[in-house]
Amino acid sequence: MRFIKAELLKLLYARRNYGILLGAMALSSIGSGFTPYALSRVPDALVNPLTQSAAVDSVYSRALGAYILTVILGVLVVTSEFNQKTAIATYLAAPKRYQPLVAKIIVASAAGAIMNLLATLVGMGVAAYALSFYPEAVAPSSSIWISNSLIALLTGAIIAIIGVGIGSLIRNQSFAVTIALIWFFIIDRLLAVLFVEVGKWLPTGLISGLENLKFNYQGPVVHVSSTDYLDPWPAAGLLTVYGITFVVLSLLTTTRRDID
Amino acid sequence: MTSIEFRNLRKVYKDLVAVSDLSVVVESGRITGFLGPNGAGKSTALKCLLGLAKPTSGTCLLNGKEYSDLDHPGKIVGAVLDSSGFNQALTARQNLKIICAANDIDDSRIDSLLELVELSKAANKRTRGFSMGMKQRLALAAALIADPEILVLDEPANGLDPIGIAWLRDLLRDLAKQGKTILVSSHQLAEMQHTVDDVVIINEGEIIASGPLKKIIGKKTLEEAFLALVRKK
Numbered sequence: 001m002r003f004i005k006a007e008l009l010k011l012l013y014a015r016r017n018y019g020i021l022l023g024a025m026a027l028s029s030i031g032s033g034f035t036p037y038a039l040s041r042v043p044d045a046l047v048n049p050l051t052q053s054a055a056v057d058s059v060y061s062r063a064l065g066a067y068i069l070t071v072i073l074g075v076l077v078v079t080s081e082f083n084q085k086t087a088i089a090t091y092l093a094a095p096k097r098y099q100p101l102v103a104k105i106i107v108a109s110a111a112g113a114i115m116n117l118l119a120t121l122v123g124m125g126v127a128a129y130a131l132s133f134y135p136e137a138v139a140p141s142s143s144i145w146i147s148n149s150l151i152a153l154l155t156g157a158i159i160a161i162i163g164v165g166i167g168s169l170i171r172n173q174s175f176a177v178t179i180a181l182i183w184f185f186i187i188d189r190l191l192a193v194l195f196v197e198v199g200k201w202l203p204t205g206l207i208s209g210l211e212n213l214k215f216n217y218q219g220p221v222v223h224v225s226s227t228d229y230l231d232p233w234p235a236a237g238l239l240t241v242y243g244i245t246f247v248v249l250s251l252l253t254t255t256r257r258d259i260d
Numbered sequence: 261m262t263s264i265e266f267r268n269l270r271k272v273y274k275d276l277v278a279v280s281d282l283s284v285v286v287e288s289g290r291i292t293g294f295l296g297p298n299g300a301g302k303s304t305a306l307k308c309l310l311g312l313a314k315p316t317s318g319t320c321l322l323n324g325k326e327y328s329d330l331d332h333p334g335k336i337v338g339a340v341l342d343s344s345g346f347n348q349a350l351t352a353r354q355n356l357k358i359i360c361a362a363n364d365i366d367d368s369r370i371d372s373l374l375e376l377v378e379l380s381k382a383a384n385k386r387t388r389g390f391s392m393g394m395k396q397r398l399a400l401a402a403a404l405i406a407d408p409e410i411l412v413l414d415e416p417a418n419g420l421d422p423i424g425i426a427w428l429r430d431l432l433r434d435l436a437k438q439g440k441t442i443l444v445s446s447h448q449l450a451e452m453q454h455t456v457d458d459v460v461i462i463n464e465g466e467i468i469a470s471g472p473l474k475k476i477i478g479k480k481t482l483e484e485a486f487l488a489l490v491r492k493k
């Protein structure tokens with residue numbers, strides 16, 4: 001308990017974390033705010049996509065995009081201790097190395113879940129507002145607010161844990177943040193649309209599976225359809241396996257390496 | 261029971277032997293100077309003692325137990341290490357609050373400790389702007405926060421001005437009078453001569469002398485004795 005309290009204080013005292021929260025809200029809102037405009041201008045569309053509820057759902061699901069910033073939250077929970085040289089005080093308080101780390105994982109996953117939920121709710125609010133400018137837009141699925149909130153909680157928690165794992169493996173803060181951003185902003189996203197066969201097994205592809213949208217896009221470069229992704233439950237299961245894997249990785253690295 | 265004991269401690273980094281075979285008992289209720297040239301292995305030995313570095317072989321004991329076997333290590337041993345720091349984006353008080361939380365100590369001691377280390381005025385300032393001496397004082401406050409019976413201090417005088425150094429000497433003597441066991445490393449030998457009861461001198465990872473200060477230095481100053489011992493090697 002004492003370690004969880006200490007980690008919570010660190011999280012709440014750091015003003016940077018409130019900046020990350022605002023950034024997450026902005027990211028969700030930009031995604032969902034611009035999508036109605038983009039959809040209403042799809043060239044060569046036989047019917048206006050906004051008259052299809054699957055397309056309207058996809059606008060709401062753009063609000064889930066902030067998970068990318070929860071990975072940063074997770075990375076910083078570990079690396080800032082080495083960056084600021086507070087790791088020594090943290091580990092001096094604990095007889096066993098795993099204790100502060102478990103506290104970090106618990107606090108980071110809870111904070112990641114809450115942050116992603118708040119960002120997603122704001123983003124969905126923006127989606128509803130943006131859609132109100134398109135009278136032809138139909139209503140979204142009735143469960144979209146609930147299901148997206150649950151997806152936000154799960155992905156926020158697990159991606160934050162992956163961040164803790166990345167931070168434990170790469171203690172250098174700038175390097176760890178750069179790697180995490182390049183992976184989640186670029187590689188993971190590209191794989192999820194350009195190489196679905198690989199990407200569907202990775203976090204962004206799994207989140208697409210969770211979203212469970214119905215679409216089929218056969219463009220000149222990108223051929224992707226919702227049937228390419230895993231179903232929501234297997235996707236949630238595999239995402240959880242990733243979370244557990246990164247918990248184990250961070251425990252192994254933290255208990256073996258010297259602290260300095 | 262001895263407060264601090266190193267038993268055949270050996271620590272090797274890749275192919276560099278930082279501590280080769282350190283065995284020494286630090287007497288309780290006394291101030292022991294831990295001396296040696298740069299790179300002698302002092303900080304490494306202290307990190308092994310505090311569970312931060314894993315010994316290649318041998319053990320280090322605090323009150324007869326390894327660090328990882330102490331339930332509440334922070335309440336038994338307080339430490340200042342040369343490589344430790346504070347979150348620069350947070351205030352002195354916030355940094356101490358985190359340390360209190362992690363060690364399950366009441367926050368109420370924070371004010372009196374900040375007063376003890378003469379940082380009351382800077383309590384609510386971010387530590388980013390702290391001078392080296394202020395950081396060192398804050399580190400001492402953190403080490404003392406749980407009122408531990410053992411203190412392990414790695415170059416605590418670093419960055420202190422002459423007034424600060426005199427203040428630290430009085431503080432350490434005062435703490436020893438309260439019965440605390442203090443192991444302190446320093447390069448300021450003239451200062452150490454006025455502060456410590458016992459000395460442990462190491463060089464290249466090995467002990468070259470240990471015992472009561474008076475016995476080790478005889479009629480020489482600590483500096484003369486130290487130089488003679490280190491050069492003999």
Ligand SMILES: Nc1ncnc2c1ncn2[C@@H]1O[C@H](COP(=O)(O)OP(=O)(O)OP(=O)(O)O)[C@@H](O)[C@H]1O
Pocket residue numbers: 260273276277278296297298299300301302303304305
């Ligand atoms: N993490 C590390 N990795 C590799 N080598 C290390 C590490 N830490 C210390 N060393 C090496 O171990 C030796 C002992 O270093 P240590 O810091 O213990 O010396 P010291 O007695 O504290 O010196 P100083 O008086 O300069 O503080 C040095 O040669 C140092 O380069």
Ligand SMILES: [Mg+2]
Pocket residue numbers: 302303304342414
């Ligand atoms: Mg040193």
